[in-house]
Amino acid sequence: MGDVLVMLGVLLVAATPLALSVFALLDAARRPAWAWSLAERPQAMWMGMILVGTFLSILGIGLSLYYLTRVRPAVAAAENGKISPPRSVTPRVDP
Numbered sequence: 001m002g003d004v005l006v007m008l009g010v011l012l013v014a015a016t017p018l019a020l021s022v023f024a025l026l027d028a029a030r031r032p033a034w035a036w037s038l039a040e041r042p043q044a045m046w047m048g049m050i051l052v053g054t055f056l057s058i059l060g061i062g063l064s065l066y067y068l069t070r071v072r073p074a075v076a077a078a079e080n081g082k083i084s085p086p087r088s089v090t091p092r093v094d095p
Helices: 001-028 033-038 042-053 056-079
Strands: none
Touching: 001 042, 001 056, 033 056, 042 056
């Protein structure tokens, strides 16, 4: 019985990076292209990076976590109508 629990624990730890990457990839794929455009993020690039990262465990975890914590909120906000100022324009500061 103890061996089965150890094997189950190892399987769970080994499958977590794959599950995280697949979740991030599916989330990126389901967001509409117009939301990506409004958020000024390239959808194809992010999907490609997450897909490649799926096969490179440590890099995949990092990319997926960065997407889920930084990119996804910006795209989701644009999808919900909350448009932030363009990233390419720096705010003007009056002296």
